[in-house]
Amino acid sequence: MLHFSRWKTLLIWLVAFAAVVVAAPNLLSEAQRSSLPAWLRNDRVTLGLDLQGGSHIVLKAERSHIVKDRLEEAVANVRNALRGAGIRYTGLTGHGQTVTVRITDPAETQEAVDLLKPLTTAGGQSGLTLQEGGEGQLSLQISDAGIAADVVSARNRSLDVVGRRITGFEYKDFQVRPEGADRIVVQVLGSVDAERLKNILNQPAKLSFRLLDESMSGQEALNGRWPATSEVLYSLDDPPVPYLVERTAFVTGANMIDIEPAIDPQTQDTSIVYRLDVEGTQRLAEATSRNIGKHLAIVFDDQVMSSPVIDAAITGGEGRISANFSEDGVRDLAVMLRAGALPATLTSVEERSISPSFGADSIVSGLVAGLVAVVLVAALMIALYRILGVIAVVSLFFNLILIVAALSLAGATLTLPGIAGIVLIVGMAVDSNVLIYERIREEERAGPSFAQAVDRGFSRAFATIVDANVTIFIAAIILLFLGSESIRGFAVTLAAGILTTVITAFTLTRSIVAVWLKARRPRHLPKSVVAHLFEHTNVRFMGIRRYVFTASAAISLIAMAAFATVGLQLGIDFTGGSLIEVTAKQGNADIDDLRSRLDELNLGEVSVEPTGRPSNARIRIASQGGGENAEQSAATLVRGELAADYDFRRVEVVGPAISGELTMMATLGIVAALAAILIYIWFRFEWQFAVGAIIATLHDVIIMLGLFVLTGIEFNVTSIAAVLTIVGYSLNDTVVVYDRMRENLKRYRKMPLPILIDASINQTLSRTVLTAATTLLALLALYLFGGDVIRSFSFAMLFGVALGTFSSIYIAAPVLIVFRLRPEASNGEESNKTDAGVRSGTVV
Structure with a gap:
């Protein structure tokens, strides 16, 4: 009989209370949190870039x-x-x-x-x-090794410069971190001018004071040969003017210790006012005193900003540089000079920018989807199990609190796919309750007292629940190493939710059920019409296995043929290019006008389609094929063309380097997830079970890919997350069926395998259908209310859950017959006897 000591019960509720305390600050405003103790107000979930807006930029040292x-x-x-x-x-x-x-x-x-x-x-x-x-x-x-070391060194030295530039741009909430050997990841949250930010991060900002080589003009140097100690540089004028400039610099930006932008209020001329350090002052004084009458060349990033005549020695260490820039431009120049020059050129290879309004809409969509999912799942559980359904809902509520508390303690970032992961957990969390309650119902029919049936139900469901959830947990861990931060947010919430689900089911739920048993002393499970629909099922699933195999094989071949000929509609994550969502500043978005204006930019393949509200439109620009800078240039042109009439809600630019890596990581991720999951099943079951799981999983993946081809849904990194999650979920359901088969194989040693499989599936049919139903309800809420960004993800998940439920019955199970898990037993008396016992639903 279930028994919880007072201390154990107290400990469980103390943990639940602690979770509430830790999670509560997430509901408070910044002002309210400031009044809390420091140890508490700092433990909260951070909203990701796609929820609060901002820019995610990946820079690569060239x-x-x-x-x-x-x-x-x-x-x-x-x-x-x-x-x-x-x-x-x-x-x-x-x-x-x-x-x-x-x-x-x-x-x-x-x-x-x-x-x-x-x-x-x-x-x-x-x-x-x-x-x-x-x-x-x-x-x-x-050597290549020497260059590689230089790249790493340049990347490391650039980190501080990039951080100082962002600080000078007056952004407060930002993060700069290294990635790989040659990349820097910049994330700035809030309202961000992404184009301006990229401009100040990309420029080396190398300023130097040199002398013009007046042995010949710049044009003469271009027409002939110039001295090796000089080089030809162009001015900032339009058209640019060539200058022959000496290579040796006697003052650089590193010698400037005080830099301020200056704007003449009358003429609006812009300039930079500077002061040099002692060394720079001495060098400038010496160089100018020796070269009076010659021209000074002030060079910025290999372009001549100005070339004044040296009338007298400059000894004060202070001066002014004329800058033919806008007001914002001269301020940005001052920021770059203060921060210092970059040791290497940094190129933007990826940009993902979200407006705060877009993030706010995503939060509302996610919360609405979560609320609807909780209501639907709670209604179903209460209809199925009455008071036990209420207990399941209470456990679900605390489970969600535990997830938020765990994410808060870990300082995790919550993204929109992360919210989708929590909504998915709403459906999957009660799966454990369904498995336990249906096992209790089965144990109750076996004959012991109801209290003993409850105790056995919890005990015997434990291994099944752990086995079933491990497969999804493995998929979540693999997803942590794939794709963007948003997908990692999904993986974190999914993994955390799986752990809290298992813990909650066998602590909190069990303790509440123990209290209910002691207080009410019920003699049976609460009656439910819906639950009893599965009580006497005797479907001959294996009787039509050949027809189902044939149909599934045909569909799989069609899916593979479509995949090979038509192919997937790959998103920019895998092909490179740009995806831009805009909203009209006034009225509705004019799709035809947008197409016409963008066609004039000569960007190649450009598609424009409405999305969401009538004022919104989505623009897709195919990869430009000219390297990383070409992708950024295309997005810049679109921004310049549409900025007067449209606000930019979302901008994603992926260069060829990132898209190639994402493709490789996605492929390796799917292979790694399949391998890890199947090794686990091989370890837990006989080899035939592992082969059955492999075939069923490949069946699901192939048909899922066929769905993407047939519907034309864009296949991107979130699609990979959907496929891997479905792989884990499909095997989750398969494990439940396999676990019952393993029990029956030990119990009915002479029963023919097809009959034993039918009996096992019928015995677990209520679990299979009801767990799928709760998950589908949560996904349906996500599809209807979760927003356009994750609609394709939730649609794929809806289809995948239904497909996984089908394959666990009609693919994974019949394969065991093909591979002769057990030789056919003779139709002797004992076989007939056990056959009749199992078909009647009796557990012997």
């Missing part, structure tokens, strides 16, 4: 630019070393990752080698190797 800079540095070092020693040379060039030079006098070759060898270890660097050729030929090779 390897090609680092190679170019390293090559130019190596060439300059060789030139300075040989010139300093008076060694004559010719043919000093850099190409790829190799610097070559020929020593004019072969007798000086060894001296040159000794002179250049220290360059291979300069500054503690490795990766440069010196090689000798014939006739005084020398080469310095920059």
Whole structure:
């Protein structure tokens, strides 16, 4: 009989109360939380970017630019070393990752080698190797390992610069973190001007004071050859003017310690007012005193900002740089100069920007979907189990509180797919109660007292519930390593919900049922018309297995043929490109006008379709095929074209590097999830069960992919989440059936396998149907009220749950017959006897 000591009961309710206390601050405003103790007000769920708005930008340190800079540095070092020693040379060039030079006098070759060898270890660097050729030929090779180390170093040094620039932009809630060897992830929450933010993050902002090389004009240099100590740079004018500029800089942005933007109120001319440090002041004074009458070249990112004549030595260390920028532009320039120059060029390879209004709409949609799901599931459970249904609803309520408390303690980020995960848990959490209650109903029919039936029901359902939930938990863990932050949010809530569901079912639910038993002393489960529909089922499922196999095989072949010929409608996650949602500032969105205006931009394949309200439209731009910058340029053009008439609710830009990685990770994720789940089933059951699960799972995945092809629903990272979740759910249901088969295999050793399988399915049919019903109700609420962003996800999940329920009966079970889980027993007396006992629903 169920028994809970007072201490155990007290502990359970103390944990429940603690969960309420930890979760409660999430319902309070910022002002109300400030009055709470520090240990409590900081433990809350953080809303993700897709719920509160903001920008998620991935920056990549450009390897090609680092190679170019390293090559130019190596060439300059060789030139300075040989010139300093008076060694004559010719043919000093850099190409790829190799610097070559020929020593004019072969007798000086060894001296040159000794002179250049220290360059291979300069500054503690490795990766440069010196090689000798014939006739005084020398080469310095920059290794791939050396470049890789430079990339990591540049990325690490860029982190602080990026952080300082965002701070200077007056954004408060942001995060900058490294990713991989060459990337920086920037996330800024709230109302963000994403285009302006990208502009200040992408620019190296390298400022230098140099001298113009006045030995020839810039145009003459372009028409002939210019000195190796100089280079041709262009001005910021339109059209740009070429200048021949000396390579040596005597003052850089690093010497500036006080930088302010200045705007003339009368002429509106913009400039930068600066003050130099002691070293910079001394260098500028020396350089200008020696070059009075010449032109100073102020260079910003390899462009000449201005070229004033040096009338006198500049000794004060203060000055003004004219900047032909807008007011915002000169302020941004000041921010970049204060933050410092980037050690490498950073390119935006991914952008996901959400407006705060779009995030607010998503929150409302998610909350409405969750509320409707709770109401529908609660109504069904109470209709099925009366007082036990009420207990299940109370447990569900505390289960949701536990999920929020766990996410709060972990400081997790809640995303829109994360809300979808919680809504899904609403349906799946009561599955455990259904399994327990139906097991109690079965144990009650076996003959012991009702109290003993309840005790056995909880005990014998435990292994089944754990086995069934492990499969979904594995899928959730795999999802943690896939896709965007929003998908990881779904995985976190799903994994947390599975753990709290199992814990709640066997602690809180069990303790409440124990109190009910002691107080009411019932003799049987509460009567329910719906639940008794499955009491005497005797469906011959295996009798039509050949027909079902044939039909399923045909459908699977059609799905594979459609997949191979038509293919999936891949989203930008896998193809690259841009997805932009806009809302008209006045009136409704004019779809035809949008198409016409975007066609004039010559961006290739562009589609425009209405979405949500009449004022909204969704724009899809195919991959530009010109690298990362081409994707960003396309989105910038669209922003510039539509900004006057439309607000941008959502902008997603995915470059080829990210899309290729997402494709690989999605493929590996599906394979890894299938392998991990099936290894677990192989470990828990006989090998035939694992093979059956493999076939049933492949059947579900193939037909799911066929659904995407047939309906034309976009297949993106959220679709991968749907497929993996369905794989876990399908195996969840399969495990329930398999678990009963394993029991019956031990109990009825001579029963023919088809009859035993039919009996097992009929015995678990109520569980199969009712657990699917609760999950489908939650998903239906999500589909109807969860919003347009996750509608395709919830539709795929709806179809997948129904498909998984079907395959657990008609695919996973019959496979056991094909692989001869048990040789056919003779139709002897004992076989007939046990057959009759099982068919009548009696558990012997």
